[in-house]
Amino acid sequence: MTKDLLWEIGVEEIPARFLPGAVDQMKQLSEEALAAAGLTYNRLNVYATPRRLALLAEGMADKALDREADVKGPAKSAAFDAAGQPTKALQGFCRSQGVNPDDLSEREQNGNIYLYARKKTVGKAAAELLPGLLPPIAEKLYFPKPMRWGYNTLRFARPVRWLVALFGDTVIDIEFGGVKAGRVSRGHRLLGSDRIEISRPADYQEALRRNFVIVDQDERRQLCRSQIAQVAAEFGGVAAEDEGLLTEITYLLEYPTALSGRFEEKYLAIPPELVTTPMVDQQRYFPVYDDKGGLLPRFITVRNGDSRYLDIVAEGNEKVLRARLADAEFFYNEDLKDKMDDKVEELSAVVFHEKLGSLRQKVERIIRLSESIAECLGYSKEEIALVKRAAFLAKADLGSRAVYEFPELQGVMGAYYASAAGEDEQAAQAIREHYQPRFAGDELPQSRAGIVVALADRLDSMTGFFSLDMIPSGSQDPYALRRAASGCAQIMARHNLPLRLAGILPLAFELIAKDAAGIGREQSAERQTDLIGFVNQRVETLLSDEGMAYDTINAVAASKAAAAGDVVGLIKRARALQQARRGADFPAMLEAMGRVGNILRSASGEAGAAGEVRAELLADSAEQALWQQVQAMENQAKAALAAADYAAALAALNSLTPAINDFFTAVMVMDDNQELRRNRLALLQIIQQIAAEIGDLSKIVA
Numbered sequence: 001m002t003k004d005l006l007w008e009i010g011v012e013e014i015p016a017r018f019l020p021g022a023v024d025q026m027k028q029l030s031e032e033a034l035a036a037a038g039l040t041y042n043r044l045n046v047y048a049t050p051r052r053l054a055l056l057a058e059g060m061a062d063k064a065l066d067r068e069a070d071v072k073g074p075a076k077s078a079a080f081d082a083a084g085q086p087t088k089a090l091q092g093f094c095r096s097q098g099v100n101p102d103d104l105s106e107r108e109q110n111g112n113i114y115l116y117a118r119k120k121t122v123g124k125a126a127a128e129l130l131p132g133l134l135p136p137i138a139e140k141l142y143f144p145k146p147m148r149w150g151y152n153t154l155r156f157a158r159p160v161r162w163l164v165a166l167f168g169d170t171v172i173d174i175e176f177g178g179v180k181a182g183r184v185s186r187g188h189r190l191l192g193s194d195r196i197e198i199s200r201p202a203d204y205q206e207a208l209r210r211n212f213v214i215v216d217q218d219e220r221r222q223l224c225r226s227q228i229a230q231v232a233a234e235f236g237g238v239a240a241e242d243e244g245l246l247t248e249i250t251y252l253l254e255y256p257t258a259l260s261g262r263f264e265e266k267y268l269a270i271p272p273e274l275v276t277t278p279m280v281d282q283q284r285y286f287p288v289y290d291d292k293g294g295l296l297p298r299f300i301t302v303r304n305g306d307s308r309y310l311d312i313v314a315e316g317n318e319k320v321l322r323a324r325l326a327d328a329e330f331f332y333n334e335d336l337k338d339k340m341d342d343k344v345e346e347l348s349a350v351v352f353h354e355k356l357g358s359l360r361q362k363v364e365r366i367i368r369l370s371e372s373i374a375e376c377l378g379y380s381k382e383e384i385a386l387v388k389r390a391a392f393l394a395k396a397d398l399g400s401r402a403v404y405e406f407p408e409l410q411g412v413m414g415a416y417y418a419s420a421a422g423e424d425e426q427a428a429q430a431i432r433e434h435y436q437p438r439f440a441g442d443e444l445p446q447s448r449a450g451i452v453v454a455l456a457d458r459l460d461s462m463t464g465f466f467s468l469d470m471i472p473s474g475s476q477d478p479y480a481l482r483r484a485a486s487g488c489a490q491i492m493a494r495h496n497l498p499l500r501l502a503g504i505l506p507l508a509f510e511l512i513a514k515d516a517a518g519i520g521r522e523q524s525a526e527r528q529t530d531l532i533g534f535v536n537q538r539v540e541t542l543l544s545d546e547g548m549a550y551d552t553i554n555a556v557a558a559s560k561a562a563a564a565g566d567v568v569g570l571i572k573r574a575r576a577l578q579q580a581r582r583g584a585d586f587p588a589m590l591e592a593m594g595r596v597g598n599i600l601r602s603a604s605g606e607a608g609a610a611g612e613v614r615a616e617l618l619a620d621s622a623e624q625a626l627w628q629q630v631q632a633m634e635n636q637a638k639a640a641l642a643a644a645d646y647a648a649a650l651a652a653l654n655s656l657t658p659a660i661n662d663f664f665t666a667v668m669v670m671d672d673n674q675e676l677r678r679n680r681l682a683l684l685q686i687i688q689q690i691a692a693e694i695g696d697l698s699k700i701v702a
Contacts, residue, residue: 003168005057006201007134010162013050016251018143018157023048029137030055037129038064047215049254064123071097073115127167131174152178169200187211188254212255221250227258228286228300237288237296253304261314265297267325270332271416277406278324331401340421343396356464357515359395365511367391369456372507390430390449393418411435437487444494451495458484463508466527489538492567501532501565532565539567543574551701552578558696573694576646592660593697596684599669617679622666626659630686637690
């Protein structure tokens with residue numbers, strides 16, 4: 001026989017950002033607890049609104065499953081005495097398990113024979129188990145900022161005000177947060193009843209719907225989405241797609257009704273981001289656009305209630321937004337009166353970090369780094385001049401009134417101010433782009449100047465904090481250095497930039513050392529290696545996201561490209577190696593290279609001093625043949641490596657496989673003759689050195 005289970009925790013309003021995680025946790029914890037208890041069900045859902053968390057398990061068995069388990073007892077050697085009679089140890093074990101010695105089975109483990117009892121457990125009634133299962137589920141929920149209230153020791157998201165706990169039509173006798181469970185729930189705070197009697201779990205959702213509460217968050221989300229689209233279509237607009245805002249709205253209300261409002265068209269004259277940012281971030285409104293992507297003087301919001309008095313609600317929202325937009329317009333117009341060069345100089349009074357100087361000093365470092373990177377990339381003199389100007393102005397808007405009010409618009413406002421001041425549009429674009437990517441999945445800078453300034457800004461920040469030993473560890477990353485490293489890796493990879501961090505970072509550390517006292521050259525060299533490894537970890541993540549095999553990544557991570565911080569070279573090597581692994585002859589090549597590596601490792605002392613190959617010492621035809629092929633392979637491989645054609649370099653190496661195998665069959669590398677031995681080691685070293693340009697192939701798991 002089956003019944004439905006309902007467990008609702010009614011609370012004061014929970015912050016919307018707490019709820020998605022709480023839903024996932026409650027579902028997982030419930031599934032684990034019920035499985036451990038042997039309680040089966042057909043379907044389990046967790047619902048959340050600002051005022052409740054609810055577990056609904058449909059078709060739950062009214063009795064837990066019967067179970068059998070083998071219980072380990074004493075070793076056979078300790079279970080019987082010399083006369084073959086049960087010892088006290090065995091007798092005690094049998095009593096505890098309720099079995100006779102004759103019922104035990106034997107099982108070998110680690111060379112010893114142990115006795116086992118087959119224990120049968122009869123499943124208990126669900127009504128008996130549930131009071132002990134449900135409260136611990138809620139107690140284990142994690143919230144970013146839990147509360148305590150009254151004299152309770154319990155910490156929960158918000159104070160508990162009512163509980164519903166039903167198994168079928170029967171109330172489960174439990175207590176949580178100082179509240180005893182019953183069958184009475186509560187509806188919408190303003191529109192619904194504060195006393196809704198739930199006869200059975202199957203009636204729960206409909207009973208609350210009649211009281212203006214839609215408990216299923218997925219249904220609320222879809223209602224919000226469809227209503228917003230419908231309202232926008234009524235005046236020929238399209239609402240902005242913002243899944244994050246839609247999620248927040250979903251968990252802010254219990255009964256959604258979308259409505260629209262207006263604002264004065266004069267605000268369309270200011271940058272659209274200054275209009276939409278207060279809309280979205282401060283008021284949680286959806287901006288509306290026309291069919292050409294132009295911002296309309298309309299917005300859409302969703303109220304927590306029904307469709308009555310929507311005109312009054314819209315008027316109130318319009319009044320609030322009007323004040324926000326008036327402030328934004330004022331900030332923008334006042335900022336336009338300032339010269340950008342003056343704003344840059346004012347950054348001398350703004351501290352970047354107490355040990356790394358002011359923002360003005362950071363700007364100067366970015367200029368120098370941008371110039372160096374642009375030169376490495378072969379930019380023209382005109383492009384370098386443009387890059388330097390963009391780098392100089394990149395942080396100018398940090399002193400503006402608009403960015404002070406809306407920090408998320410840094411870079412965006414700088415681009416508008418640069419355009420208004422008559423700066424080159426490419427410089428303005430670079431100012432906007434140099435903060436990209438701001439988050440996972442964000443756009444990358446596209447302009448040549450934006451790419452360079454974005455890299456320079458991130459490298460300066462990482463260099464500074466690494467110099468101060470402020471290297472992220474565990475989950476701690478207060479200066480978002482992982483995000484900065486990931487941004488560098490993505491930019492270099494996406495734009496195929498032939499840069500080596502080892503060639504750029506010495507200047508970065510030199511510039512930091514001038515602004516931050518107490519950083520020596522030796523420490524800088526060590527931190528440079530750490531920083532390259534830090535960026536390489538982000539590259540490895542990119543490769544893993546591509547579906548690259550872990551051992552392929554490990555192999556190329558040991559290459560010279562990785563040590564030099566050659567992001568693009570690292571990625572190209574990994575892709576070539578991954579492709580080569582699909583070839584039928586790759587295992588044979590890997591085995592041959594493994595034999596080469598093993599010999600050289602075993603003779604590491606001599607291999608290091610082997611010198612050049614002397615052709616006159618190649619006595620055996622097999623080593624003569626290998627030497628001829630190695631010379632041809634070396635020329636081919638070096639040409640391929642110079643052209644960054646790592647697939648061709650691997651193909652050249654692969655061509656040696658038969659000759660390597662013949663060599664090891666015919667020749668004793670570690671010959672007693674020291675000259676012969678060293679000459680053969682030198683020959684093998686050439687092969688390994690070429691392979692090492694790709695990576696450490698010994699890390700490949702065949």
